[in-house]
Amino acid sequence: ETFxxxxxxxxxxxxPEWLSHxxxxxxxxxxxMAIIGISSIHLLKTFINAGNYxxxxxxxxxxxxxxxxxSALAIALTDRLLSATHAAAKAGH
Incomplete structure (x- = not known):
């Protein structure tokens, strides 16, 4: 529940147009995806200086x-499965 x-x-x-979706x-x-982007940059920085680590x-x-x-793939897959389930439920009713 939110407040x-x-x-x-x-x-x-x-x-706003984006609010609907x-x-x-x-x-x-x-x-x-933002966390993965930050992690990728940090990992690249580490690999560039790999000799120091x-x-x-x-x-x-x-x-x-x-x-x-x-984790991101699991979240995206769960979202896709749930949205397909909701769409099927709406079509059935």
């Missing part, structure tokens, strides 16, 4: 990056 009141902007002229799932995927540091940073990737 934010709903904005009633259905036919309001100032309603942005929801919590879309924001989660976008946030995950221990092999364990390189390994753990790579593992953490792969975990970020897999």
């Amino acid at each position: 934010v009141s709903r904005m009633n902007l259905e036919s309001h002229p100032d309603q 942005v929801n919590a799932s879309v924001l989660k995927v976008k946030l995950a 221990d092999i364990k540091v390189l390994m753990w940073q790579t593992i953490i990056h792969v975990v970020f990737l897999m």
Whole structure:
């Protein structure tokens, strides 16, 4: 449950276009992609200076990056499955 009141902007002229297709799932995927982007840049910086780092540091940073990737894929897949389920439920009713 959220404590934010709903904005009633259905036919309001100032309603932003993006507001109709942005929801919590879309924001989660976008946030995950931003985290992956930051992690990619950090990992690239580490690999450029790989001679200054221990092999364990390189390994753990790579593992953490792969975990970020897999988490984002899981979130996106879950969102896709749920949106397909909701679409099928709407079509059936």
